[in-house]
Amino acid sequence: MLYRNKSEQHELTVYETGKLYEEKGHFRVLQFSDEAVQGVMDLEEPSRIVLEYPRAMLHLMERNNPDYNCVFLVGHGIGTLSSHLSDRQIKVAELDEEVVEISQHFFGYDGPSVFVGDGRALLEREKNGIYDYIVIDAFTAKGTPEQFTNSSFFNVVKQKLHTGGAVMLNVFGRSGNDYLVNAIFTTLSKAFPYTRAFALPAEPNEIQNRILVGSLHPIDAQVKQMAGFIEQFLEEGYIIHGAVDA
Template sequence: MKKILWFGVLFPLCALLSGFSAQSEVIYTKKSLYRDIAVVEEHGLRCLIFALVKRDSVQTCQYQDESDSRLVYAYSQMVMGGLLLNPQPQKILLIGLGGASIPNVLSEVYPQAKMDVVELDQAVVDVARDYFRFRQTDNISVTVADGRVFVKRAGMQKKHYDFIILDAFTGDYIPEHLMTSEFLQEVKKLMTDDGVLVANTWGSSRLYDYESATYRYVFGRFFNFKVTPEGGNRIIIASKQKLPSKSVLQQRAQPLVDKLARYNVLINRYPSLMSTQEDWDTSVRPLTDQYSPANLLR
């Protein structure tokens, strides 16, 4: 998940952000239909920030040196763990663009793969293009739309993908209509028989038990991928097929080591961190369109 930064309401956006200093340079600001957006530079990093009412949320950071392709945050590195279930994706769907660090890497590693990117906010697409080296190509298509609407239409059009990434965040958390069992069922219908779903979530979320129960209800057993036992990013990796064993994951990791090393993705370490253990309250109800996160948090 994106990093959350707290700051005093009396200070301007560029000052006294946790993780940034008063010397941070705000190089771009935009008020879109959905949020205030800023691009900030400091210490060789360029970061996309969604300015919220009570706090700011860093969506993506990228090294300013164009020759440095390393992924900055753990969540974007961890998303690549889905490649252990499908090492050669040919048709990719990404819901949530942000600063485009994930599609940038995937398009370099798999230049022949076709990729559909869905982003709600046109302003985010513009920023990713102008400040974060995101480029549309013949193989990369961008649709400005709600992720759920796109998935519904894709299902009606009989589209299928072998690698699907859910990475849509409002700044506070995942939009509630992209967390329900009805939505995940629609996503599942888009998956090829060997398709993989990778979802970026948060280990300390108050919805952890409910999210887990929902994915378990729709997909059965899934990989729970966490670098730290408590808190931090939690990547859910699900498949329509029986999940591979740890030894198979380790075998699949070896050919990917050199491909992903330059992006700071230590793929050979991931199998030991991917668990199918149910570490949540299994008595909770799955989330539905009627039983939503908003209801739970009231």
């Protein structure tokens, strides 16, 4: 154990371990509430992206727009995606200032500046039609905040993306028929004509990592490059209405 504290947003823990998800090595981990791993550094190879979902997201970005440049990222963690995209025009929003400090002190983050504040509010101030990708990787103890999963937010996202852009969400839910994940995906599907869902294989009712993608154009993916993520076909759920469009 290297660090533990309860900030205004999360219970924050930093620790080192010799085994992570059946892989042996020397890892440093940032964990939020309920043992939710938010970032991992391989101390023997710090530049390696350990977790599967950022690798899958980066593949989807490259596959669907090799010339992409402008990215808005909500949720900083240890700075994995921010660091990898440091040669692009990236704007990073993080609600918890302590998370940013931890990324710098314990994980050596020295990438693009991070704007501390509400990610939705910061995105709403951006110019319309400029982003290639908007990535939502934000979590609380209850999961992805509803302000990033409702129909009013997805309408904001469509305004900020250019015509070839896409939005990606990293969400958690139980494998199989998770009602909230179904609702998020259905709400996304009402906003974007093209949507796809990908997940890591999991046992029944096990907590599962999913990537949801919405775009104005068909979404391509090469299975071998998806870091173990496979496509899922989710059942239709309810529409999540925000305060603006309730």
